[in-house]
Amino acid sequence: MCIAILNNGKMLPKKKLQNCWNNNDDGAGILYIQDGKLQVEKFSNAVAVNSTQNFDKFFKRYTDIKSSASGFMPMLLHFRIATHGFSDDYLHPFLVSDDLGLVHNGVISGFGSKELSDTAEFTQLLGTMPGMTNCDMLDIAFIEDAIYTFIGASNKLIFLDATGEYRILTRKPANGLAIIGLATIATPKRCVTTALPLYTARVHTTGIGAILTRRT
Secondary structure, eight states: OOEEEEEOBSOOOHHHHHHHHHHSTTEEEEEEEETTEEEEEEEEOOSGGGHHHHHHHHHHHHHHHHTSTTTTSOEEEEEOOOSSOOSGGGOSOEEEETTEEEEEESOOTTOOOSSSOHHHHHHHHHHTSTTOSSGGGGGSHHHHHHHHHHHTTTOEEEEEETTSOEEEEOSOTTTTEEOOOTTTSSOOTTOEEEEOSSSOEEEEOOBSOEEEEOOO
């Protein structure tokens, strides 16, 4: 299963990102903010014999972004194992609109085919909803309820908008949601989890980041 990362703090260690790459080796992607706009970059690992070189390209770009003026802003990372849509086009992240993007962990039932990934198709659907330009839209009960109707109990989504706001949507944070500190592999400093009525568990972290991964 894929690994989705919210990096809202310090630079993640190379060893940990290398492990993510090695265990989810179809490729990776980064969603970050530059000059008030979302930027998506994707890194193929289609030629697995060059996996080390491919990872090095990804890691160099990641460190360049984190070392730049944009590096203090939240960013999303994703490492993919393909289940639908076996093409580099379907590496995450995806843009819902110019100002709102996402990464996904899981498999969304009823979406995807050999030609189109489930996340890509689901993102296209979200893009048809009026006003999907920022994370505040995800707080509207009707939209939140609609998303959870599709993603069910096992999927996790991280959204990031061009202002740096983010949302983590998952029904069961205790089942498959891991908050991992950079140095100690433990709960990060100042982590607040708020279970909203019926649905969303929204996780806010400061100074470190959040990693969503399915435990097997």
